[in-house]
Amino acid sequence: MGYNIAIVGATGNVGNEMLKILDERQFDVDKIAALASRRSLGTKVSFGDKTLKTQDLDTFDFAGWDIALFAVGSDATRKYAPIAAKAGCLVIDNSSLYRYDPMVPLIVPEVNADAIEGYKNKMIIANPNCSTAQMVVALKPLHDRATIKRVVVSTYQSVSGAGKEGMDELWDQTKAIYNPVDNKTYTKFTKQIAFNVIPHIDVFMEDGTTKEEWKMVAETKKIIDPKIKITATCVRVPVFVGHSEAINIEFEDFLDVDEARDILREAPGIMVIDKLEDGGYVTPIECVGDYATFISRIRQDSTIDNGINLWCVSDNLRKGAALNAVQIAEVYVNRILSKR
Numbered sequence: 001m002g003y004n005i006a007i008v009g010a011t012g013n014v015g016n017e018m019l020k021i022l023d024e025r026q027f028d029v030d031k032i033a034a035l036a037s038r039r040s041l042g043t044k045v046s047f048g049d050k051t052l053k054t055q056d057l058d059t060f061d062f063a064g065w066d067i068a069l070f071a072v073g074s075d076a077t078r079k080y081a082p083i084a085a086k087a088g089c090l091v092i093d094n095s096s097l098y099r100y101d102p103m104v105p106l107i108v109p110e111v112n113a114d115a116i117e118g119y120k121n122k123m124i125i126a127n128p129n130c131s132t133a134q135m136v137v138a139l140k141p142l143h144d145r146a147t148i149k150r151v152v153v154s155t156y157q158s159v160s161g162a163g164k165e166g167m168d169e170l171w172d173q174t175k176a177i178y179n180p181v182d183n184k185t186y187t188k189f190t191k192q193i194a195f196n197v198i199p200h201i202d203v204f205m206e207d208g209t210t211k212e213e214w215k216m217v218a219e220t221k222k223i224i225d226p227k228i229k230i231t232a233t234c235v236r237v238p239v240f241v242g243h244s245e246a247i248n249i250e251f252e253d254f255l256d257v258d259e260a261r262d263i264l265r266e267a268p269g270i271m272v273i274d275k276l277e278d279g280g281y282v283t284p285i286e287c288v289g290d291y292a293t294f295i296s297r298i299r300q301d302s303t304i305d306n307g308i309n310l311w312c313v314s315d316n317l318r319k320g321a322a323l324n325a326v327q328i329a330e331v332y333v334n335r336i337l338s339k340r
């Protein structure tokens with residue numbers, strides 16, 4: 001007997017990747033349901049060699065379903081996640097709605113899989129922000145060895161992080177540069193994204209940071225260690241898929257760069273590609289469709305006593321969202337459901 005899995009937001013970027021990843025990893029699926037808004041009723045989505053017709057989330061009955069992987073944004077999550085949870089279906093949510101709720105575990109399985117036990121509180125588990133997920137995979141093994149004091153991170157985030165409309169906007173603007181049209185509209189991004197970069201993701205906070213930057217701070221503290229100090233600058237770049245991060249880490253203890261490289265090579269979920277030669281590092285286009293968080297450009301920061309710089313790249317739709325959610329579902333099945 002397999003498990004009954006509902007994909008909530010199956011017509012979106014993340015939902016689509018969830019369907020692919022469940023199939024790739026041969027998740028033990030008995031029944032699968034593809035759910036979206038009424039607008040998409042009957043839309044076909046693929047699951048392996050099967051075609052699923054999208055059902056209306058609003059009328060779906062979650063009773064008898066084991067896990068719902070949610071990728072619909074906070075407003076729809078606020079309305080439907082409690083309904084699924086009340087029906088006994090574990091919600092694994094990709095929106096930011098529950099991430100900071102102390103009763104809801106925020107999990108990256110390579111880092112804090114043991115937090116799964118907290119599922120009992122609300123039958124909801126939160127998936128972190130895409131930029132946080134790949135960063136904590138890189139930070140945790142280094143923190144275990146040398147205790148991180150402070151992190152300074154700058155992100156280079158792809159437009160797919162803003163949903164399918166974000167990808168369309170980059171595509172349309174790029175075409176319009178070669179083939180000018182009169183009515184240029186910026187609906188998803190505040191300024192032109194084609195051939196440009198925008199130092200603004202999500203809303204501004206009172207202190208001048210953005211919510212995306214705040215999320216990286218709050219989530220890293222919740223997942224790894226509240227004592228880590230972290231400051232972030234989040235930037236949207238004209239890349240379709242794959243987020244990159246330049247990360248500067250200050251440790252309590254000295255950590256030699258060769259030892260850091262060895263630790264990262266052994267760590268789960270990480271692939272080190274770090275050759276001191278032209279092209280001996282990973283760029284976002286090369287990480288698309290992959291599971292790993294890629295680490296390159298590992299080097300000592302000689303301006304502080306115990307500092308290291310590195311470059312971190314991952315597929316934001318996978319490790320940053322769909323893959324991480326499926327990995328959480330695997331932990332739930334292996335540690336909880338299969339023991340019943």
Ligand SMILES: NC(=O)c1ccc[n+]([C@@H]2O[C@H](COP(=O)([O-])OP(=O)(O)OC[C@H]3O[C@@H](n4cnc5c(N)ncnc54)[C@H](OP(=O)(O)O)[C@@H]3O)[C@@H](O)[C@H]2O)c1
Pocket residue numbers: 008009010011012013014015035036037038039040057058070071072073074076094095096128129130160161162163164165316317320321
């Ligand atoms: N993209 C990333 O890198 C990333 C990373 C981490 C977390 N997330 C989070 O994951 C969620 C989904 O992101 P995405 O990139 O997949 O967005 P997306 O491509 O815009 O897709 C949104 C999905 O949600 C559905 N939806 C929206 N409102 C709905 C409603 N009221 N009822 C039912 N279905 C509704 C849409 O269905 P229709 O097609 O019917 O409109 C669609 O399937 C968001 O919370 C996002 O913040 C995304």
